[in-house]
Amino acid sequence: MIEAFLSIIVGLALLTFGADRFVEGAAAAASNFGISPLLVGLIVVGFATSAPELLVAGVASMNGNPTLAVGNAIGSNIANIGLVLGVTAAVMPFTVHSRALLREFPIMFVCIGLAGLLCWDGYLSFTDGTILLAGLIALLGVTTWLGVNDKSDDTLGVEMEERLADGMSSAQAFSWLIVGLGMLLFGSNSLVEGAVTVARQFGVSDLVIGLTIVAIGTSLPELAASVASALKGEPDIALGNVIGSNMFNILGVVSVPGLLAPTALDAVVMTRDFPVMVGLSFVLLAVAIGWRGNGRINRFEGLGLLLAFVAYQYLLFSTS
16 A cells, blocks of 8 residues: 555656646747747647646556546546636736637637537447547647637737747757656556555545546646746736646547547536536636636635635545
């Protein structure tokens, strides 16, 4: 059991540091190839911050634990809103300025709706995985089109341009990409092995482990990146991390177990976990657009999101 916990700790450390290097390398490499800062913020960073979830989903599915992968995807989305944005706003309240990010919300709900429709029958099939993967490709296309046709100086693009201003050589960027990817591979394997061992020892389902330990672990890179962005005065990057990651999770990560290991879903996924994710997504929309009209996410709202996340974790452990 001690070895299992050590495996989890090592996996979390590798995922956190590896994801940070991977994101920095991906953003710098994309910028060096002439991709606009706005597209880097909308696509590259969002995709890169979902790399831990993607790799964990792949490892879990190939190891015969596809429900852990599903739990990881849904749990990570819940953690991104409740834990990541909750802590970020509690530490440094911020105001959302980016019009491009606000346009992402309808797309995010379309992604959630598609996944919900496909999973409603309680089975994640190969066909479902294929449709979700096709949705991910369509998402990349639509987001690229929106980014290319946005001729305004969107604040997300401005913040990303300032972050990339120091520059990083292509050689250094690709070195960090390779190093980060290697750490993600080893970290995801270590985390999954340790988590599955702990789950079996305590009689907890793979789904709950995916929704809790694994989801929180794979959301740590988003937490670190979002808090750092808010402290640097880059609130739109902080929110962009969450929105982008959530869309990639619901389409890309959920598609992995469908493609590699089609499986029946626990009934509670669609009656408990998916509704929580949808509910928090609407709360995020309300605070990001500004139910008071100013688009500011204050400490009170941040603490509310964090408390909702803690309550959800308590519900999982008390009923599992």
